[in-house]
Structures are given as C-alpha cells and as structure tokens.
Amino acid sequence: MNDSLLAFFTAMDNQGGVIVRDTPKFDLDLYIQNYRGRTRFDRLLLIGRSSVPLCVDALKAAIAEAKRSRDTHRYREAVECLRIAAPSEPEASFDQAWLESTEAFNRAETHRLTAELKGYKNNLIKESIRMGNEDLAKHLESTGDLNGAAEMYSKMRPDVSTPKHIADVGRHLVRVSLQRRDWGMVSAHLSKMGSSHNAHDEDSVSAFLKISQGLSYLGQEKFLEAAMSFLLTNPAAPEASFNEIASPNDVSVYGGLLALASMDRKDLQTHVLDNPSFRTYLEREPHIRRAITQFVNGRYSACIASLEAHRADYLLDIYLQKHIPKIYADIRSKCIVQYLIPFSCVSLDTLNTAFGIPSQPIEEELFSMIQAGTLQAKINTIDKHLTTVSANPRLKLQASALKTARDFELQSIDRLRRMSLAAADLELKGHKKMGGHGIVSSDLYDEVTVG
Known part of the structure; x- marks a missing residue:
C-alpha cells in the first residue's frame, strides 16, 4: 500500500469506517452491471471507501457514474476521495466545466418544471398535476435532493386515479426512503401500496414489495422477519422490477445469511432448502446453499469456513x-x-x-456466550475443558407442578369470595372511573351493593 492509500484508509478508519483488506471474489465490472439507478454510485463509493485492493478502480468508476447523472454533490465527494487515495490519477482533478454546466442546467430545469407545475395547478387538470409533480420529483431525486423529491412524490397522492399510479407513487417513495435509510418510512409506504397493483404487473410489484420490506427489517436488525421476506420473493419477477435496490444475487445472499442467523435446522430445511421458489435464487450463489446444507447436516466447522471465505464480499455490500x-x-x-x-x-x-480463530482464543467467545445466556455450560480453566449444564427434567416438572398449584389456589380463593358475596345477596358490578385523560372503564374497580 502506497503512502496516499495508507493516508486515505487511515482517515477512513478514524471516521469509523470498515476497512476490507482481503480481495473480494466478485469482479467489479460484472458486479455493478447487476444494478441500475442511483444505487450503482452508492455501491461503487462504498467499495472505494472500504476495499483496499479495489479502492482506486471503484472510485474512478464512481466518478464516471456521477458524471452520467446530474448530482454534483456525489461527483465532488467521489473526486475528493480519489484525490486523497490516488492524487496522480487524471480523474482526481475536478472537471470545473462539467460542474458549472450541470449546476446551471439543474437550476434552469428546476425553474422550468416548477413553472409548468404551477400552470397545471391553475388549470386544475388532475392528470397534468400528477405528471408535473412526478417530473419535478424525479428531477430533484436525480440531483440528490432526496427530501425535496420525497415531498413532491407525496404530493402526487391526491391526484392518482388508477391502481398503477398508486403503485408507482409507492415505489418512488419506497426507493427514496431506502436511499435515506429511513426504515420506518419504508414500511409505512409499503403498507399504503397494499394490493393496488394489477394482475399484469403482480409479479414485479410483489417482488419489489418483499425485497423492500426485507431491507427495512434488515436495517432494523429484525433478522428473522427480513429472512422470511426475502425467502418469499417471487422468482418469476423480472430483474428490472427491483434492480434499482438489489439484484437476484443479493436476494439469495440476504435471505440465506439471515435465515442461517435466525432459524433452527428444521426451519432451514423447510423454508430454505425445500423452498421451490427460493431455490431459483439459491442457484445463483452456490456457496450460500452449501453453507446452509452443511449446517443442517451438522458440519458446523465447514459451514463457518464457507462463510468466512466470502466475508470480504459481504462487507462491501451497502445493506449488509x-x-x-x-x-x-x-x-x-x-x-x-x-x-x-x-x-x-x-x-x-x-x-x-x-x-478457533487465530487472533482470538475460543475461551473468550465461550465466556461471552455463557454470560449472555446463549450457552448453558461451565468452563474449567485448570483442566481446560467445558462442561455443559443439562437441564434437570425432574426439577423442571416439580417447578411446573408448583406453579400450577399456586395458580389453582388463587383461582379457587377468588371463586369462593364471589360465591360468598352472592350467597350474602350482594351484587358485584363494575363502574367507570374518571382518569386524568378521560373515562377509563375497568373491572378492577368493583362496587358492592346490597341486592
């Protein structure tokens, strides 16, 4: 690593970034061809800021991608990174002419679209207003103003009139929310999309829904829910319907990894390996299927080795x-x-x-697992062995019987009390109690009256 790269990654490390020194197994050009839209730049920039072997190539590709768009902020960010990592590269200098012309075009286009939308609103033509809002929102999104784009997409809702338009608005808002990493809004917009799509585009919309919901759950660290969303993705959906956010290979990796992290062996066999729909995606990433099969078959060391061989790839994914x-x-x-x-x-x-990991003794990991309650065992540091603590079935049965007896006793006392009140010709009835924020009705407040 030369001095420039060393300085760049030292700065990234100081900022809390992830540094990947191993060479990933994917080819950068083939990898980025699986995507379209703004996610291409996001992925290239992340690889450039994280991968030591691919840093320069990824940053140069990110600069080229930025110049194909109208987002000057992204262009400046990528050039600034390359200027530190490889100052001798031709792309490390700002293209001032392109910056000035693009910014001028963006201002003129924003003014033109805003004026057109104002005219549509004066004419009160709903379809024209919807299209005007959409055109302005797409322009703002392309220039990097995601907040403004989300606002304009939201303004389309009152003017939509067909199920396709409702689905399109939902897709726009979900895509922008994913770029902003606003996971709560992703779920909110997905719920509004509902069943608004036609039978003609059902496959493509349902795949987009499942993948977006899975990414939302992943962002919130709800691994089981995320895994189930990816596992239910329709394999018949065309790639173009969701490759603005993920690729079919990503669906396989996300679904397989999260299922391994959150499901037991039986569920892995049922929901992953025996799932005919997800098998189509698994065929794209054989190492994921191999790792799951090894875990189900009890070959745990081999499973971990298979995953470790691809750790560098996953550390260069924007969602993982x-x-x-x-x-x-x-x-x-x-x-x-x-x-x-x-x-x-x-x-x-x-x-x-x-x-075992060369840099970390297994004892520390076992100790952490025991403390967290994941592993019921004891470590003998003198004799160097681990003894599992098996549950005592007789003790568990006795505890369950005692709990049942206590519950029965409490229920019996309550019934005897009510029977005694009834025998004394007293009536039990609930009443409403005025609380600080309104009227609260509860059976806990009983009134005893003479019958």
Whole structure:
C-alpha cells in the first residue's frame, strides 16, 4: 500500500469506517452491471471507501457514474476521495466545466418544471398535476435532493386515479426512503401500496414489495422477519422490477445469511432448502446453499469456513456491511451450541480446532456466550475443558407442578369470595372511573351493593 492509500484508509478508519483488506471474489465490472439507478454510485463509493485492493478502480468508476447523472454533490465527494487515495490519477482533478454546466442546467430545469407545475395547478387538470409533480420529483431525486423529491412524490397522492399510479407513487417513495435509510418510512409506504397493483404487473410489484420490506427489517436488525421476506420473493419477477435496490444475487445472499442467523435446522430445511421458489435464487450463489446444507447436516466447522471465505464480499455490500459482525456472531454461536448438544464435556483444544480463530482464543467467545445466556455450560480453566449444564427434567416438572398449584389456589380463593358475596345477596358490578385523560372503564374497580 502506497503512502496516499495508507493516508486515505487511515482517515477512513478514524471516521469509523470498515476497512476490507482481503480481495473480494466478485469482479467489479460484472458486479455493478447487476444494478441500475442511483444505487450503482452508492455501491461503487462504498467499495472505494472500504476495499483496499479495489479502492482506486471503484472510485474512478464512481466518478464516471456521477458524471452520467446530474448530482454534483456525489461527483465532488467521489473526486475528493480519489484525490486523497490516488492524487496522480487524471480523474482526481475536478472537471470545473462539467460542474458549472450541470449546476446551471439543474437550476434552469428546476425553474422550468416548477413553472409548468404551477400552470397545471391553475388549470386544475388532475392528470397534468400528477405528471408535473412526478417530473419535478424525479428531477430533484436525480440531483440528490432526496427530501425535496420525497415531498413532491407525496404530493402526487391526491391526484392518482388508477391502481398503477398508486403503485408507482409507492415505489418512488419506497426507493427514496431506502436511499435515506429511513426504515420506518419504508414500511409505512409499503403498507399504503397494499394490493393496488394489477394482475399484469403482480409479479414485479410483489417482488419489489418483499425485497423492500426485507431491507427495512434488515436495517432494523429484525433478522428473522427480513429472512422470511426475502425467502418469499417471487422468482418469476423480472430483474428490472427491483434492480434499482438489489439484484437476484443479493436476494439469495440476504435471505440465506439471515435465515442461517435466525432459524433452527428444521426451519432451514423447510423454508430454505425445500423452498421451490427460493431455490431459483439459491442457484445463483452456490456457496450460500452449501453453507446452509452443511449446517443442517451438522458440519458446523465447514459451514463457518464457507462463510468466512466470502466475508470480504459481504462487507462491501451497502445493506449488509454494518450487520455482518452480528450476523456472523449469531451463526457462530448457533454452530457452537449445536456442536455441543451431544456432549456433556468437551476439551477446549477440541473446540479451538473446530471453531478457533487465530487472533482470538475460543475461551473468550465461550465466556461471552455463557454470560449472555446463549450457552448453558461451565468452563474449567485448570483442566481446560467445558462442561455443559443439562437441564434437570425432574426439577423442571416439580417447578411446573408448583406453579400450577399456586395458580389453582388463587383461582379457587377468588371463586369462593364471589360465591360468598352472592350467597350474602350482594351484587358485584363494575363502574367507570374518571382518569386524568378521560373515562377509563375497568373491572378492577368493583362496587358492592346490597341486592
């Protein structure tokens, strides 16, 4: 690594960025061809800011992508990164002529579209107003004004008149919310889309819905819900219907990884390996299917090795990057727990051989799992072995019986009290109690009156 790259990644590390020193297994040109729209730049810039081997190539591609759009802020950001990482590259200098002409065009286009929309509103033609709002929103989105674009897309709602228009508005708003990483708004807009699409475009819209919902759940670290959304993605949907946000390969990776992190062996077999719809996506990423199969078959070390071989790829994904440490930790914990089920005592050397990481002794990981309650076991640091703590079935049965007896006693006392009141010719009735914020009706406030 030369001095410029070293300075660049030192600055990225100081800012809390993720630095990936291993070479990923994908080809950058083939990888970025799977996408269209603004996500292409986002992915290229992330790779340029994170991957040591691909830094310069990704930043140069990001600059070229930015110049094909009208977002000058993105262009400045990419050039500034390349200027620090590789100042000798021709692209590391600002194209001042392009910047000035693009910014002038953006101002003129914004003024023109705003004037047209004002004219449509004066004429009170709903379809023209809808199209005017959409044109202005798309322009603002292309220039990087996502807040303004979201506002204009929202203003289309009163003027939509067909199910297709309703679905289009929802797609626009979901796409912008994903770019803003506003996961709550993604879910809100998806719920409004509902079943507004026609049978003709049902496959494409349903795939977009499932993938967007999965990304929203992933952003909120709801791994099981996210996995189920990706696993239900329609394989018949055309790629063009959702490649503004993800590719079919991404669906396979997201669904498989999150399922591994959140499902047990039976559910993995049922919902992933035996799922005929998701099998179409799994065929695109054989290593994900192999890792899941290895986990289901009890080959936990091989499963972890398969995933570790592709860690660099996942750390360069815009949606997965921040979640990879937790996802991998959850999968490792599951593998260790499943591995220990048949044994009452295992030596730490055996566990180190199966799951050890060169830079981290297995004892620290086991200690963390025991503290978190994930693993019921004890570590003997003198004899260097781990003893699992098996549940005592007799003790559990006794505790359950005692709880049942206590519940029965409380219910019996309550029934006897009510029977005594009824025998004394007293009547029990609830009444309404005035609270600080209105009237609250509750059976907890009983009034006893003489019958």
